Amino acid sequence: MSGNAGGSGGVERRRFLFASAGLIAAAGAGPALAQATSAEALAQWNAAATIPLWSGAAPNGGFRPQTLPAGSPPVFLRNIEQPYLRVFRPARPNGRSLLSIPGGAYTFVSIANEGVDIAREMTARGYTVLVLVYRLPGEGWAGRADVPLQDAQRAVRLIRAHSGEYGCDPAKLYAVGFSAGGHLAASLATDFAQPVYPGADKADAQSARPRAVGLIYPVISHEPGVGHAESSLRLLGESPSADLVARRSPALHVTAETPPTFLVHAMDDPAVPVDNSFIMLRALRAAKRPVEAHFFEEGGHGFGLGPPDKPVRSWIELLANWIERQEAIAAKAA
DSSP: OOOOSSSSOOOHHHHHHHHHTTOOOOOOOOHHHHHHTOHHHHHHHHHSEEEESOSSSOSSOOOOOOOOOTTOOTTEEOOOSSOEEEEEOOSSOOSOEEEEEOOSTTTOEEOIIIIIHHHHHHHTTTOEEEEEEOOOTTSSOTTGGGHHHHHHHHHHHHHHHTGGGGTOOTTOEEEEEETHHHHHHHHHHHSTTSOOSOOOSGGGGSOOOOSEEEEESOOOOOSTTTSOHHHHHHHHOSSOOHHHHHHTOGGGGOOTTSOOEEEEEETTOSSSOTHHHHHHHHHHHHTTOOEEEEEESSOOSOOTTOOTTSGGGGHHHHHHHHHHHHHHHHHHHO
């Protein structure tokens, strides 16, 4: 999901999502909306190279295009029959790749503040950034709850298989996810080896486990009042079984193999309660997995990079520093 950078005002995206979930959104628009709908962001997005995830039809089948809401911003992608990656290359590669997974309540994919903006910041640090446009489970797909994870696993495997083309070390692959994209990143971290699709080609012999993951204001729980109702509805359907809910509750799947995790959440998040990150933090600590967490007093939801005048803006630098430490740990262990 995406929205106003601050906690006091909502934006068009939040207003739509809150209305669809039966919630009340605040009025007003802030700098994040201006960034998210800018012609510059769209131009950068359209100029980036594209890697299709599947050479033929995507798994599961059943895609049905949906009617677009009136006034839906062009940076909120829907009707995704063929998922893909957009590739943003750095001027001076550092040998690392970053998979960015935008949010959108599993209702759309927000490519500006959680895609283009993240790519701009991290390519400046030498990362090859690949933004994932994944299929939306409510667009008719059979086995809807597995569809986003199919795309996320496939994306990691493709990036690894083609890492040499981008001057990247296949071992140095990181992932970051936002809101519902944070749920997908958490699912990738905990269920990277879960068999959710038949192998398509040699790339599927690659591991789908990122070296480490960042979860930014993530949806983790499906519990009413704790998780995000719209995200759960789109992913699981109207009356999911207890087994299906558990299957897509990543905190229940943390193991000794779950990669190191970096958590960011604003305490005043009105859309995805901070309890989601608390739940994941407790699960990681119980499993004795490496985890770093940052909780900010202000920020709201969908802040992307965050406004320059708020402490939450520091999260991207904190993430970059944390990845440096993960690299040092990996090098020492090698």
